[in-house]
Amino acid sequence: MTLGLYVHIPFCRHKCLYCDFPSYAGLERYRDGYVQALCRDIAASPYAGEEADTIYIGGGTPSLLAAGDIDRILKALRQTFRMTSHAEITVEANPDSLDYDKAAALADCGVNRLSLGVQSFSDAMLSFLGRVHTAAQGERAIQAAYDAGIHNLSLDLMYGLPGQTLADVRRDVERLSQLPVVHASIYSLIVEEGTQLKAGLEKGDWQLPPDEATEAMAQTVHDAMHGYGFHHYEISSYAKGPFESRHNSKYWTYEPYIGFGVSAHSFDGKMRWANVANIPAYIQKAGKGSVVSESVAIDAERAVEDYCFLALRRRAGIDYGDYARRFGKAIEDDFGPVIDQLVRQGLLERTAQGCCLSEEGLGYGNYVFSKFIR
Missing domain, CATH: 3.20.20.70 (Aldolase class I)
Structure with missing residues (x-):
């Protein structure tokens, strides 16, 4: 990676x-x-x-x-x-x-x-x-x-x-x-x-x-x-x-990033974690022990949800082929009815690669994103 x-x-x-x-x-x-x-x-x-x-x-x-x-x-x-x-x-x-x-x-x-x-x-x-x-x-x-x-x-x-x-x-x-x-x-x-x-x-x-x-x-x-x-x-x-x-x-685009410093967040594809927020505590622990204050494993259900609402922030939207390569199944298996409904509402539009926010949907991004959280 x-x-x-x-x-x-x-x-x-x-x-x-x-x-x-x-x-x-x-x-x-x-x-x-x-x-x-x-x-x-x-x-x-x-x-x-x-x-x-x-x-x-x-x-x-x-x-x-x-x-x-x-x-x-x-x-x-x-x-x-x-x-x-x-x-x-x-x-x-x-x-x-x-x-x-x-x-x-x-x-x-x-x-x-x-x-x-x-x-x-x-x-x-x-x-x-x-x-x-x-x-x-x-x-x-x-x-x-x-x-x-x-x-x-x-x-x-x-x-x-x-x-x-x-x-x-x-x-x-x-x-x-x-x-x-x-x-x-x-x-x-x-x-x-x-x-x-x-x-x-x-x-x-x-x-x-x-x-x-x-x-x-x-x-x-x-x-x-x-x-x-x-x-x-x-x-x-x-x-x-x-x-x-x-x-x-x-x-x-759901790619891995590693954060350093107080309150920095990281994601490696399977876990998300955040560092301690206290500056003196970070200075004391850094390089000597763990500076992580909280972490969460990304299970299969959360992974597809995160992927979709993050991808929809970009105007290019969701690439159905990339979704299938990452998760081993078609996006329609997970979100077919959701996508169909949002397209009917005029908030999503279909593209050659998948779907993206419409011009109207840009103003209702949080509502659209919420539909991908099950």
């Missing part, structure tokens, strides 16, 4: 309003020990010697680390795994911690893709979200990365935010189109439990846009991105030409 490798960096400068990721501000004192623990954890991997073709360093804010620390982590991965010559190596970055010198140093380490957390090109919206950068800093960071030689650039944007208008979303996508990016992840806001956003909404401090307004934003994003030369390859993901995220695609 060819693996994807994920490394989680849990440090951030400030916790954003909407964030429920395992990231923490004010814990800089753990950084050196954490990088050392990561290297021990990587070296002790039971998958040492396996081939890997993607590395994704996410967070948190990985760009808060010194380029030398990123280099140490990448060297540990290269020494432990057989990296292909064409490996995609991504680092997430925030605009406040990325300039030309940092981007050039990352390029020297072998980083060939950056994913920048821009989120909005409105200073008012960035301030509301708790972001610590301005719209101008976002644009400068992207241009700096390009000038430093990293041309596989992705950025994140959000819509459906309190106080956001359709015109705001249209301006965000227009500004994206003027930058040297070849990939974008454009997300509809999800209000997660335990976030400052959730608490504020419950208190009535803010209000989300009406559903019909958020749906109009989604359609505006979809139409504009196509007009700017991007293709829509996953529910929230757009790319130019061949620049789809190869690492993230592993998640959606």
Whole structure:
């Protein structure tokens, strides 16, 4: 098998309003020990010697680390795994911690893709979200990365935010189109439990846009991105030409990935597991004992369910031939009536290879996915 490798960096400068990721501000004192623990954890991997073709360093804010620390982590991965010559190596970055010198140093380490957390090109919206950068800093960071030689650039944007208008979303996508990016992840806001956003909404401090307004934003994003030369390859993901995220695609195409760091998740085709969420505990245990906090075996019934709803996130949808090769039976044996019903409802459409979400189905993805959970 060819693996994807994920490394989680849990440090951030400030916790954003909407964030429920395992990231923490004010814990800089753990950084050196954490990088050392990561290297021990990587070296002790039971998958040492396996081939890997993607590395994704996410967070948190990985760009808060010194380029030398990123280099140490990448060297540990290269020494432990057989990296292909064409490996995609991504680092997430925030605009406040990325300039030309940092981007050039990352390029020297072998980083060939950056994913920048821009989120909005409105200073008012960035301030509301708790972001610590301005719209101008976002644009400068992207241009700096390009000038430093990293041309596989992705950025994140959000819509459906309190106080956001359709015109705001249209301006965000227009500004994206003027930058040297070849990939974008454009997300509809999800209000997660335990976030400052959730608490504020419950208190009535803010209000989300009406559903019909958020749906109009989604359609505006979809139409504009196509007009700017991007293709829509996953529910929230757009790319130019061949620049789809190869690492993230592993998640959606049921390929194996191994995670390192606190709260990192892994999947080897038969098991899913997650690491401990506590930074000091991870530092103490990494490379010396198990850092796994929970695991679950994927039985045959769950495997086909997971495969289907993950594949349906991609615009290409489910490939019936791939399903039969993986599971030794036709998809109709498991989900024939479900697929027929969703096609009649106009939420799925048949393709030459199988089926995929229809244009209407894109707006009801969670409902469609739920029909494949038995």
